[in-house]
Each structure stands twice: as structure tokens, then as C-alpha cells.
Amino acid sequence: MEQKLKELEMKALEEVKAASGLKELNQVRVSYLGKKGPITEVLRGMGKLSAEERPKMGALANMIRETITKAIENKNVELENEAVAKKLEAETIDVTLPGRPVSTGNRHPLTKIIEEIEDLFIGMGYKVAEGPEVEHDYYNFEALNLPKGHPARDMQDSFYITEEILMRTHTSPVQARTMEKHEGKGPVKIICPGKVYRRDNDDATHSHQFMQIEGLVVDENITMGDLKGTLEVFAKKIFGADREIRLRPSFFPFTEPSVEMDISCKICRGNGCRVCKQTGWIEVLGAGMVHPNVLEMAGFDSKKYTGFAFGMGPDRIAMLKYGIDDIRHFYTNDIRFLKQFAVQE
């Protein structure tokens, strides 16, 4: 029996040594040390041994078991180390290889124009205000002197969510909200950029979602002259010092009087061409003196306070400034279009 056990030990140790992987090693472990393994098998015959020999054989069997276990453990460590070393080798990085160029993005042309306009007005003491894109009918229309059923509501086809809630059709509701917060006390001096929504079919000059920037100044003794001066500074800064502006009478329910601001055409310098439709002028934005009803509804005393407001579309401004012929370029994320603005950073 002793002989048999020793032979088993030798065979097991050889197999452990020869194991080339963790799986194989585990098989060796199961086959020698398992309950149905050969050592257990040999020990079954112990009954035939003398009482003297039995403990000796038991001890020997335990020793052999331990030796094999140890050998397996050592081999296990060895194989694991080998596997790690192999993996490390496979993952070696050649630090001398030249790197791949990393392409960076650039700011969206609309973001650029909005930031440029923001900077200009911040420099003149304005604060940037924001409001929700999902808006109450009250702020979008009623507080702006557009009660329900007012025909001028048709000027702005709207996406309604419920009877009383819609996607804002302009940034003017932020005027109403901001004035309300001031609780009748001036001055108010804000610009608010943001997305607006209208039920338009998308084409080269229409988008169901576009940007607006609203401006509002409310204080004592604010006049139309202040509005004109402000718009002139804006136009010359954004389009160039050589551009002229003109104000044409217009209509908005929330301003009285209302005007439309045009700038002189850069291409023909006022002589008339295709771009300005032979008029020499290009329409840029709407503006006017805040309607007394709007001031009163927001809690301002219209006898003490006056104000002006203007609203422009950065999409249109960017199109005019950069000569972009289709508003959809801003929203379709064609990298070839966007990349053209990288150089102008």
C-alpha cells in the first residue's frame, strides 16, 4: 500500500508540473484529491491492514495529500503570474509611435453670434435673463396685450400643449416675467436669448424652432431716442461701422409705437440688388416703446415709467452676417458647414 501511495504521489506531482493551464491544473486537483480519487480508493483497503500499520498509512496518505495540495497551489501561482505577464506583453504600448491627430470641434455659429450680442449688451449694463420654453398662454400672449381671440395672435402660429400652455412663440414672455418680478420698480435692463417655436413649414427661411434675443429697458424718461441709439450701436457693432440703420413704422400689440429696423445693404451699399430685393435695405428686427397696457399688467405705473423693447432672430443675424442662404444649415449639424466657422474663432 505504501508503494502504491508513493507511486500515486509521484504521478500526481508529475502531472501538476506538466499542467499548461489553470483549467488543466484544476482537472489534476479534482482527479487526485477528489472524493472519488485514487488516494481515497487506496485508503479503502486499510481495513485489511494490521492495527499497527493503519495509523502509519493514514499519516502517509495525509502527508501525500498535503504535498500534492501544496504543489498545486504553487503551480497555480506560477500559472497566474504567467498569464499576467502574457497579458502585459500583449498590451504593451509603443510610446514611440506617432499619435493620431485629435480633431476638435468649434462653437456653433448661432452660439457665437448670441455670445457676441450678449457681450455687447452686457457691456452696456444689461443683464441676461432666461425663461421657460414651455410657456403659459398668459405670459406668451395675454400679458403682452394680446388677449384671447386677438387677431394679431395669428401672426405667430403656435404649438399648443393644452388650452393654456404652449411652446413660446417668441422671447417676449420673458419681458413680462421679468417686469413682474421687479414689482413696479425700475430700472429693468435685460436681454434674453432663447429658443422659440412656431408652426411653420421648414424651408430656406423658416424653421419651426429658431432663436430670438429680446431686449427690454424700463425706467423713468426712456424715449424712442434711447431705442434708436441703442439699435444703432448694435447694428454697427455686429454688421460694421459703415452700415446705416433706418426705422420703419410697424405694428406689434405689445409696443406703441412699433418699428422695424433695417440696415443698409452691404452688397449694393443702398443702390438696390438681388439680396436686398432692390430696396437697398435689409430688415433685421422688430422693436418699439413698451405699450402702457403691458407695463400696467406687469405692475408698473405707466405714467411714471416708459420703456423700449426689441426682438431679433440670431438665425437671421448670422445668415446676414456670414452670408448663409438656408436657415436649416443651423439645425442639421452637417460637419462641413459647422467647420467653416472654426477659422473665424
Ligand code: PHE
Ligand atoms: N416678439 C416680436 C416677434 O417675435 C419681436 C419684438 C420684440 C417686437 C420686442 C417688438 C418688441 O415678432
